[in-house]
Amino acid sequence: MAVRPSSSPPPRLAFVSAATPSAREAKARLEKRYGKVTTADADIVVALGGDGLMLQALHHNMRRLKPIYGMNLGTVGFLLNTFRETGLLERLRKARQVMLNPLRMIAVDTRGKATEVTAINEVSLFRSSRQTARIAVAVDGKKRLPELHCDGVLVATPAGSTAYNLSAHGPILPLGAGLLALTPINAFRPRRWRGALLSRTSRVEFTILDPRKRPVAAAADSVEIANVVKVTVTEATDIRLTLLFDPEHDLEERILKEQFVP
Known part of the structure; x- marks a missing residue:
């Protein structure tokens, strides 16, 4: 057009x-x-x-x-x-x-502070110490992974699926597919889990298990929030x-x- x-x-x-x-x-x-x-x-x-x-x-x-x-x-x-x-x-x-x-990320840190940030490419969670992160993953209120041991995990838009998501061996998503990519970063357990394709309407919730011993940071494009305990990701349909x-x-x-x- x-x-x-x-x-x-x-x-x-x-x-x-x-x-x-x-x-x-x-x-x-x-x-x-x-x-x-x-x-x-x-x-x-x-x-x-x-x-x-x-x-x-x-x-x-x-x-x-x-x-x-x-x-x-x-x-x-x-x-x-x-x-x-x-x-x-x-x-x-x-x-x-x-x-x-874009995606809308709401991240709650260990002090209980909630921060809302938008991301055009992806929302990523990364371990902040030498120990692997332990993260529970829920989609639309249903727990799908009770405990993911990993270096991190991300949710990517179709436009962002060719960026860091692809480097993490996630799928490339056509723009009109109506999907989001949920991709682990170096998953240790379950070792064979390679991620999932989700509807663009999905609500993805990450809960950090043992956040003080195994701290995790969340990033929405270039904005990073340290020491998160819970991160919710949805598509920002109003933008x-x-x-x-x-x-x-x-x-x-x-x-x-x-x-x-x-």
């Missing part, structure tokens, strides 16, 4: 960049060429950097509902388009929209993020291709 018909006035663009010299220089050149407005006044936010900068831009604009078009000036750039200074307005006119719902992609760099096609990488 194109952003707007060609007869419409050009969109107001807000450029955001990573802190690298190449990204900052590109931002200055693009602002000189296409003009600039604040993100609050923009029709489209253009993110210049890598996947980390793209995630940051999505988080910063989560409540503004601004479409975000990324151009890769980082390393992998899975969530971004190819960088090119010329022809940007035409590319935006032809861009396809991808709608994403919809819009990413823009060139037709030849469609996110759904990229995810499909990842499943055939030898």
Whole structure:
């Protein structure tokens, strides 16, 4: 779906960049060429950097509902388009929209403090000591694993399934699958458990067993909460993020291709 018909006035663009010299220089050149407005006044936010900068831009604009078009000036750039200074307005006119719902994490620590954070890629739990974590896993109120011994465990969205989830040997999820990936990180017991595919409507609850002897931290993208005792993960259905992609760099096609990488 194109952003707007060609007869419409050009969109107001807000450029955001990573802190690298190449990204900052590109931002200055693009602002000189296409003009600039604040993100609050923009029709489209253009993110210049890598996947980390793209995630940051999505988080910063989560409540503004601004479409975000990324151009890769980082390393992998899975969530971004190819960088090119010329022809940007035409590319935006032809861009396809991808709608994403992030995850909502509510983490309760050993002091009883509850913290709510959103995650676009995944919510991860990690052991914080040399000893393995012991975690009980419940889905929709039903205990599925009374005791998981592991280095950690994560819940990934389809968009995040090709990131850390894939490195942890989790499944790649097509965007339209309506699924979340529940993936262990180095499970020791039960040793053969490789995770589960869950409906996107699932409520996943992790209870940390023996949290003082075997402390666990929870992370939602780049936000980490130390010494958690309970973590609940659901899809944030009230938040919809819009990413823009060139037709030849469609996110759904990229995810499909990842499943055939030898």
